[in-house]
Amino acid sequence: MEEKKGSQKSNELLRSTLLQVERAAAHLSLDAGILKLLQEPKRCLTVSIPIRRDDGSLEIFQGYRVQHNLARGPAKGGIRFHQDATLEEVIALAALMTWKCAVVNIPYGGAKGAIVCNPKELSLAELERLTRRYTMEISLIIGPEKDIPAPDVNTNPQVMAWIMDTYSMQLGYSVPAVVTGKPIELGGSLGRNEATGTGCVYTIEEAASHTGLELKGASVAIQGFGNAGSVAATYLGDLGCRVVAVSDTQGGIFNTDGLNIASVKEFKTRTGTVAGYPDATPLTQEELLTLECDILVPAALENQITVTNASGVKAKIVAEAANGPVSVEADEVLYQKGILVIPDILANAGGVVVSYFEWVQGIQHFFWSQDEVNRELRQRMVSSFRDVYELARREQVSLRTAAYMIALSRVEKAVSLRGIFV
Numbered sequence: 001m002e003e004k005k006g007s008q009k010s011n012e013l014l015r016s017t018l019l020q021v022e023r024a025a026a027h028l029s030l031d032a033g034i035l036k037l038l039q040e041p042k043r044c045l046t047v048s049i050p051i052r053r054d055d056g057s058l059e060i061f062q063g064y065r066v067q068h069n070l071a072r073g074p075a076k077g078g079i080r081f082h083q084d085a086t087l088e089e090v091i092a093l094a095a096l097m098t099w100k101c102a103v104v105n106i107p108y109g110g111a112k113g114a115i116v117c118n119p120k121e122l123s124l125a126e127l128e129r130l131t132r133r134y135t136m137e138i139s140l141i142i143g144p145e146k147d148i149p150a151p152d153v154n155t156n157p158q159v160m161a162w163i164m165d166t167y168s169m170q171l172g173y174s175v176p177a178v179v180t181g182k183p184i185e186l187g188g189s190l191g192r193n194e195a196t197g198t199g200c201v202y203t204i205e206e207a208a209s210h211t212g213l214e215l216k217g218a219s220v221a222i223q224g225f226g227n228a229g230s231v232a233a234t235y236l237g238d239l240g241c242r243v244v245a246v247s248d249t250q251g252g253i254f255n256t257d258g259l260n261i262a263s264v265k266e267f268k269t270r271t272g273t274v275a276g277y278p279d280a281t282p283l284t285q286e287e288l289l290t291l292e293c294d295i296l297v298p299a300a301l302e303n304q305i306t307v308t309n310a311s312g313v314k315a316k317i318v319a320e321a322a323n324g325p326v327s328v329e330a331d332e333v334l335y336q337k338g339i340l341v342i343p344d345i346l347a348n349a350g351g352v353v354v355s356y357f358e359w360v361q362g363i364q365h366f367f368w369s370q371d372e373v374n375r376e377l378r379q380r381m382v383s384s385f386r387d388v389y390e391l392a393r394r395e396q397v398s399l400r401t402a403a404y405m406i407a408l409s410r411v412e413k414a415v416s417l418r419g420i421f422v
């Protein structure tokens with residue numbers, strides 16, 4: 001049953017992504033053949049990953065690496081470890097990466113990878129063996145000029161270090177630029193860990209200033225208190241917002257005066273969840289998404305706001321820190337309600353932007369200060385937001401459609417210039 005639910009969700013994400021491209025393409029005069037090409041992944045690699053469990057038994061896991069489009073540069077995209085991951089989901093997420101890199105104008109195509117596993121059921125040693133064997137299997141298609149993985153759900157700098165080490169051992173020298181999101185000690189970039197959450201908040205600041213929303217005192221609800229969600233919560237708190245609700249897989253918490261985010265983080269580190277945090281009342285996921293608040297940040301997984309709950313969403317701004325959290329039909333409902341949705345390919349692009357900075361620093365062996373990283377990140381997020389907002393206003397379309405229009409035009413141009421080799 002769980003497996004069925006996971007695969008339905010991933011099919012839904014793929015359907016939403018394809019539909020979204022069609023919707024944006026309807027506003028552009030694109031070559032129909034090239035549009036068809038842009039809807040297909042370039043390469044899908046499925047691998048079996050045998051590992052020895054700590055008890056000596058052999059277990060085979062399934063893994064994927066998908067490259068969606070390489071016209072604008074090497075493929076770029078995260079690797080997630082999740083029990084519900086499917087090939088359809090990875091294809092959709094790889095396509096989102098193509099559009100994301102294009103909308104913020106960095107010279108990459110899109111990719112994504114996954115291992116179907118529940119990392120919470122694996123020891124650290126098993127996770128390392130799984131990561132290294134997966135890396136060996138996908139080494140056929142990754143590399144600093146080919147495809148550069150990064151962290152995603154349930155993967156982190158340590159996992160990236162294992163990938164970098166495994167890849168480097170095959171070549172006989174260190175290749176830091178094969179992954180981003182590495183530990184700082186191994187050539188990671190300052191600010192990379194926080195970049196998705198920080199970049200998301202930069203777009204929220206822009207959205208607020210364009211719509212006249214005063215951020216000081218504005219109420220915020222955040223679904224998902226992991227890398228992206230907890231950083232966004234901290235930074236929004238620093239800007240004077242009241243973060244009234246946050247959640248994770250175990251449940252949500254609510255405090256109308258605003259949660260003390262540092263203290264919630266400390267509680268989560270200690271107990272593994274935000275649920276049960278003492279200075280708050282419990283809240284269901286559904287209640288969080290439909291809470292009376294100014295800003296809603298879905299920062300967990302895809303397909304959280306669907307036609308069944310979209311009409312209940314009351315926020316003025318929805319900033320998609322997660323990939324694909326709003327279904328295509330729900331998106332239409334939110335648009336009709338006048339809610340400003342900052343689409344995932346823009347709102348959470350901060351991670352890949354700083355990954356790009358990390359890759360550039362790795363290739364040049366010359367490292368930037370945190371201030372420099374944040375300054376460049378803000379500049380890119382703000383200018384991308386303004387381009388999207390301006391186009392949306394001019395064409396009378398949603399920010400999502402405008403973002404896809406910009407991304408599609410850039411990728412289509414690259415494909416056309418390179419030509420089709422037959």
Ligand SMILES: NC(=O)c1ccc[n+]([C@@H]2O[C@H](COP(=O)([O-])OP(=O)(O)OC[C@H]3O[C@@H](n4cnc5c(N)ncnc54)[C@H](O)[C@@H]3O)[C@@H](O)[C@H]2O)c1
Binds near residue numbers: 153300321322348
């Ligand atoms: N980390 C990045 O750099 C990055 C970049 C771009 C996009 N994203 C996207 O952001 C989202 C979160 O990624 P992350 O890196 O923060 O992952 P993470 O694993 O650090 O955090 C995910 C959080 O969501 C919670 N969660 C999962 N399912 C939930 C549910 N149904 N309801 C409530 N909470 C739930 C988890 O408990 C966890 O707190 C994903 O969609 C990911 O693809 C992440």
